[in-house]
Amino acid sequence: MASRIIFSADNFELLARSYPVGFPCLTCSEGCCTDYLIFVTHADVSRIHGAVPELRVLDYLDVSDVAVDDYPEVMLDGRPCRLVLKKEPASGRCVFLASGVNLCAIHAVSPYICRMYPFQVPYDDYQELELRQEVKCPERFLCPRDEIPQLIRTAKAFWERDLPRYAQLVETWHRLQPEGSLASFAEFLLSSSRGGVAAADD
Numbered sequence: 001m002a003s004r005i006i007f008s009a010d011n012f013e014l015l016a017r018s019y020p021v022g023f024p025c026l027t028c029s030e031g032c033c034t035d036y037l038i039f040v041t042h043a044d045v046s047r048i049h050g051a052v053p054e055l056r057v058l059d060y061l062d063v064s065d066v067a068v069d070d071y072p073e074v075m076l077d078g079r080p081c082r083l084v085l086k087k088e089p090a091s092g093r094c095v096f097l098a099s100g101v102n103l104c105a106i107h108a109v110s111p112y113i114c115r116m117y118p119f120q121v122p123y124d125d126y127q128e129l130e131l132r133q134e135v136k137c138p139e140r141f142l143c144p145r146d147e148i149p150q151l152i153r154t155a156k157a158f159w160e161r162d163l164p165r166y167a168q169l170v171e172t173w174h175r176l177q178p179e180g181s182l183a184s185f186a187e188f189l190l191s192s193s194r195g196g197v198a199a200a201d202d
């Protein structure tokens with residue numbers, strides 16, 4: 001198993017000397033936007049919808065049977081699943097991955113998981129930015145030091161605001177429409193979020 005690397009204000013200079021400065025996604029071919037499932041909450045959906053309202057949410061939302069700890073399970077069309085971003089069936093590419101390049105078409109409003117990758121901030125520990133184990137990123141990946149506080153704020157908003165709120169919405173949904181469809185759930189999330197989801201960078 002890969003070693004656990006932690007970026008924090010105290011040790012960042014040391015780590016930074018080990019990694020050349022540069023943002024490698026432009027030339028990277030590791031396929032993170034193809035290989036991973038991107039789980040989303042109402043906050044992600046609302047942010048994306050606000051940026052690209054011309055797209056139908058069903059053009060980019062899908063469900064997955066894959067279980068993960070943090071994102072709550074929801075009953076849709078009579079089966080338990082989790083909300084994810086849609087992938088192109090043949091290639092597995094996220095529908096927002098611009099064709100021909102490894103660039104995200106919705107970078108400024110991308111889901112929480114994407115915003116944090118390849119880092120994570122564990123629940124209830126808003127001091128450190130960890131590099132995830134077994135990341136695909138080449139070793140030259142570097143999070144600029146001045147972005148660390150912002151990423152930690154983003155993580156705190158996710159754990160303390162967005163995830164609990166999403167869990168509440170899922171509970172409400174189950175009471176209201178236990179047999180509802182993905183389309184109905186997406187509309188429910190958007191209508192519940194209107195005016196209530198803060199900007200991504202809060």
Ligand code: SF4
Pocket residue numbers: 032033034038085094095096097098103104105106107110111114
């Ligand atoms: S939303 Fe953007 S960053 Fe996230 S998987 Fe899709 S293309 Fe990649």
Ligand code: SF4
Pocket residue numbers: 024025026028029030031032033102117118136137138141
């Ligand atoms: S996030 Fe990492 S794996 Fe994904 S494109 Fe960028 S450098 Fe490559």
